[in-house]
Structures are given as structure tokens and as C-alpha cells.
Amino acid sequence: MANLLWLQGGACSGNTMSFLNAEEPSACDLVTDFGINILWHPSLGMELGNDLQQILKDCVSGKIKLDIFVFEGTVVNAPDGTGTWNRFAGRPMKEWVKELSAAADFVVAIGDCATWGGIPATAPNPTDSVGLQFLKKNIGGALGKTFKAKSGLPVINIPGCPAHPDWVTQILVAVATGRAGDLTLDEYQRPKTFFQSFTQTGCTRNMHFAYKVSTTQFGQRNGCLFYDLGCRGPMTHSPCNRILWNRQSSKTRAGMPCLGCTEPEFPFHDLMPGTVFKTQTVMGVPKELPLGVDKSSYIKYTGAAKAATPKWAEEDMFVV
Amino acid sequence: MREESDKELLDRIAKMLDGGLKTMTEPFPEDNFQFDVIVRELAHIKKDDVEKKLVVSGYLNHPIEEMRCMECMYYLNHRKWCNLPEIDLPAEPDWWCRLWRI
Numbered sequence: 001m002a003n004l005l006w007l008q009g010g011a012c013s014g015n016t017m018s019f020l021n022a023e024e025p026s027a028c029d030l031v032t033d034f035g036i037n038i039l040w041h042p043s044l045g046m047e048l049g050n051d052l053q054q055i056l057k058d059c060v061s062g063k064i065k066l067d068i069f070v071f072e073g074t075v076v077n078a079p080d081g082t083g084t085w086n087r088f089a090g091r092p093m094k095e096w097v098k099e100l101s102a103a104a105d106f107v108v109a110i111g112d113c114a115t116w117g118g119i120p121a122t123a124p125n126p127t128d129s130v131g132l133q134f135l136k137k138n139i140g141g142a143l144g145k146t147f148k149a150k151s152g153l154p155v156i157n158i159p160g161c162p163a164h165p166d167w168v169t170q171i172l173v174a175v176a177t178g179r180a181g182d183l184t185l186d187e188y189q190r191p192k193t194f195f196q197s198f199t200q201t202g203c204t205r206n207m208h209f210a211y212k213v214s215t216t217q218f219g220q221r222n223g224c225l226f227y228d229l230g231c232r233g234p235m236t237h238s239p240c241n242r243i244l245w246n247r248q249s250s251k252t253r254a255g256m257p258c259l260g261c262t263e264p265e266f267p268f269h270d271l272m273p274g275t276v277f278k279t280q281t282v283m284g285v286p287k288e289l290p291l292g293v294d295k296s297s298y299i300k301y302t303g304a305a306k307a308a309t310p311k312w313a314e315e316d317m318f319v320v
Numbered sequence: 321m322r323e324e325s326d327k328e329l330l331d332r333i334a335k336m337l338d339g340g341l342k343t344m345t346e347p348f349p350e351d352n353f354q355f356d357v358i359v360r361e362l363a364h365i366k367k368d369d370v371e372k373k374l375v376v377s378g379y380l381n382h383p384i385e386e387m388r389c390m391e392c393m394y395y396l397n398h399r400k401w402c403n404l405p406e407i408d409l410p411a412e413p414d415w416w417c418r419l420w421r422i
Contacts, residue, residue, distance in 0.1 A: 307397070309398070
């Protein structure tokens, strides 16, 4: 039996909504099949007021063993570093976060806000928000650069806006069943099993990417979304086209450009007008190229690819 | 009335350019914001006003340095067509316009 406590800071509850839609395994499977005891969750917990406060205090003191502490949302520091804009169970949430993290065997940050600050931490960051162990790309965050949970692992970051529900439940199962040693984390403390490949991996538009055929308007099923509509699939680490959303589809499959929401810089360009759903260019060349590709190679490859483009790639293949 | 075929339209455009039609080749958009300004201007031109579209987009019947339609992201090589919705006109692979993108 592994005790799990889930709290929310500066959050929209999107990751909770996502979590409750998990299928492989489902949120119920965590309890019935994998021995996870959910001590409290903002949408599932029955306790209120003093009863809830007592659970939190018992976790901090060790009276209740806290195996997994899950945090969703940013850690709010405003105003003036006090964190009182986000009070919870009688005190600033940031104080609970620090004490519960120190008491837990594993600390898991769910979603962009908890991992690196996400949208709330976008300039001018009025709530002085940070993630648990990062603020955007900078390590530190609320718990500090050197933080390690009792298990010896730093915060396990599962980013996304929201995170895919099955990324969440599968990592929780791994931790709860004693397989945390199998997890390897990347430089941003994301489990590599999910965040080594790209959003583009498995994208149904890869043929059009290869032949440099661009989607020029929303709703077109032909063409690649990278060239004109700002898709970040070739630069974003996520399994969105391997582990499909609702087991059905993904943003790019549905004709929606990837926004890069599993990367620490999300939302990119501080959401300035003209930067969303628009490929940023300099003298006709994309400012950001597929990861690992330099400008000169990109230009040469484009010439060769366009020359090799077959006729069918220019036509609408989705005729029915 | 019979509609003009792609080939006939291409020939008509070639004649206009060969005949010395002056188009706005400058400024070349340095970034996507400047690009969007030109695209917005094009979007207001009537679809059948071919000459105005050529002028605003800066159509040329020759390449500029290494930039030519053939490598442009919006160009459909087999159809010989600029697929940027605001242009939507035929072009030869060795032509150029200031909305060139790769």
C-alpha cells in the first residue's frame, strides 16, 4: 500500500480533469489494482477544514507515511515572497509544499505549472509563481536545486498543459510498485520513457514534413503544420503521437499545431501577438528548426525534398 | 463562359511580366510580422485582380540569388502553382516573389 497525497497550487485543475480520464491504468485501477491509497485529492477527498488539516499535519510529522506527494499548479510566492495569495488549510500553500516534500518518499510535479511555472509564471508573472524545482529552464524553483525526496530522486516532472492522463497514472504505478529505479530522467527531470521522443514521432503528417508540403490554413488534412502554422512537433519532447489522447487522436492529427507544452519555455514568446500558431521566420527561414538541424543543412535539404516531392503529396489524399 | 485554364493563366502572367510589369519586390519581409502585413494587403485584393496580386506580392519572372519558387514552401511543383491562399496563382519554378519561404 502506497499513500498518495495530491494538492493544487496556482492551477486551473486541468491536470486533475486529465487524470480522472486516465485509461491505462485508470484512476480507479490505481486504488483497486495497484495498492495506491489516496489520502486526499482536491476533487476526490471527503475531508474538509480541521480534518484535512490533521491529515496534512500527520503527513508532515510522519504519523502517516507519505509515499507519494503529487503537486499540481504553481507554487505562489506573491505578495512579497509570503505566498499568502494562495492560502490553504490555514497557511500559505508554499509552506505545506516545502514540509510535505521533505516528508515524502517521492515528489511528483504534474503539468507545466508545477514543473516549471507554465502560463502563470509567464512575464510579468504577477503571482510570483515558480514550479517545484524549476522556473522555466532554470533549476531551483520552490524546493531548490539540490532537493531530493527521501527516495533519493529529485522531483519527477510530468509536464504538459495538461499532462496526458496515462503518463500520470503509469508513473504513479511505477513509483507505487517499487519500480522507481527503472525511471531515468532527462535534464529537466522528465521520465525518458515518455519524453525522449518527439511529438512528431508518429505524426500522421510526417510524409508532408518530408516532402516540404505546408498546411496553409486550419482544417486542411494535407500538409505539415510546422512550416507555416507554428507547429513545434519537431522540437518538442512528448509521446503525444505514440500514446494518443482519448486513445483516438492528437493535436497534430486533428490539424492543430503542437504548442510545445511539455517544454520548459512554454508558452513560447510570452504569448506575444503574432507568435501563436505562426512559424517565426527570419528572411524566409524558420527561426527555430527541427532539433539538431542547422540552417545550412535545412536549406539544402529543403531544395532536395521539394525537387523530389511526388505529385500525390501536393494533392488532397483524404478524398472521402 | 469557359474558365481560363492554369496553363492559360500562367501564360497570361508570363506575358505581363515579360511586358515589363513593375512589381513591389521590396521591402523583402525580414520576419513573419512583416510577412503578415503583405499577406493582409493581399487578402483585400479581389480574387480575379491578377495584376494587383502580382504587384503586391512582388512577382518576378526570374530568381533572386538562390531564392526561387521551386524551393518555396508554398509552391506546388507538379501543378506549377503558388498555394499561399492569398496569392493562389500559377508560377514557373524559376520565378520569385517577396513572400518566398522555406
